Amino acid sequence: NAGVTQTPKFRVLKTGQSMTLLCAQDMNHEYMYWYRQDPGMGLRLIHYSVGEGTTAKGEVPDGYNVSRLKKQNFLLGLESAAPSQTSVYFCASTFGGAGGQSSYNEQFFGPGTRLTVL
Amino acid sequence: DQQVKQNSPSLSVQEGRISILNCDYTNSMFDYFLWYKKYPAEGPTFLISISSIKDKNEDGRFTVFLNKSAKHLSLHIVPSQPGDSAVYFCAASDGSSASKIIFGSGTRLSIRP
Numbered sequence: 001n002a003g004v005t006q007t008p009k010f011r012v013l014k015t016g017q018s019m020t021l022l023c024a025q026d027m028n029h030e031y032m033y034w035y036r037q038d039p040g041m042g043l044r045l046i047h048y049s050v051g052e053g054t055t056a057k058g059e060v061p062d063g064y065n066v067s068r069l070k071k072q073n074f075l076l077g078l079e080s081a082a083p084s085q086t087s088v089y090f091c092a093s094t095f096g097g098a099g100g101q102s103s104y105n106e107q108f109f110g111p112g113t114r115l116t117v118l
Numbered sequence: 119d120q121q122v123k124q125n126s127p128s129l130s131v132q133e134g135r136i137s138i139l140n141c142d143y144t145n146s147m148f149d150y151f152l153w154y155k156k157y158p159a160e161g162p163t164f165l166i167s168i169s170s171i172k173d174k175n176e177d178g179r180f181t182v183f184l185n186k187s188a189k190h191l192s193l194h195i196v197p198s199q200p201g202d203s204a205v206y207f208c209a210a211s212d213g214s215s216a217s218k219i220i221f222g223s224g225t226r227l228s229i230r231p
Contacts, residue, residue, distance in 0.1 A: 031216055042207060042221040050216050090161050094217050105217050109161030
């Protein structure tokens with residue numbers, strides 16, 4: 001049981017380049033999330049998904065797109081990277097929907113992806 | 119405007135003593151509060167939580183206190199151990215769908231020998 005995994009762990013991009021971050025979970029969780037962590041600002045929600053084929057915007061969605069084609073995977077895309085997107089990105093997942101225990105389920109986090117945009 | 123605030127970026131406590139981490143919130147709709155712990159190069163891990171219908175929740179060395187009238191919660195760690203050195207995030211949920219939570223900026227706790 002690997003939990004939540006993220007690929008890649010590190011990446012350096014040039015301004016304007018594109019990339020996709022992959023998140024995978026093997027806990028059969030319905031809900032998945034992408035956060036970014038910046039110094040002095042905690043974790044901020046970028047996008048989230050409450051099930052396969054569904055996505056929604058979080059607090060800071062601009063410049064990012066997401067897809068949830070399979071229940072176990074949640075992809076975060078940067079179409080044209082900017083230096084302001086230099087950050088550490090965390091994926092998380094939790095129970096939800098019909099299989100959930102409550103509205104306040106513990107979120108399980110991946111190890112993070114450190115992205116630098118030059 | 120930050121809805122969850124941790125005003126102390128860092129805290130240093132001697133091993134064996136009590137560590138007290140504080141958190142303030144502004145949204146009166148928050149009804150569930152959580153603390154997450156984060157080591158360097160790892161993702162946050164859930165530590166302890168409390169519902170707004172309670173004023174205290176205890177789990178081993180960790181206790182969370184909630185003062186709704188002051189919109190304030192605190193995490194007490196007794197006794198503090200070297201392995202407790204980490205960044206602690208306070209978080210809150212307003213019960214909306216998708217189990218979304220809002221995080222504070224974190225407090226770096228250092229336990230000195």
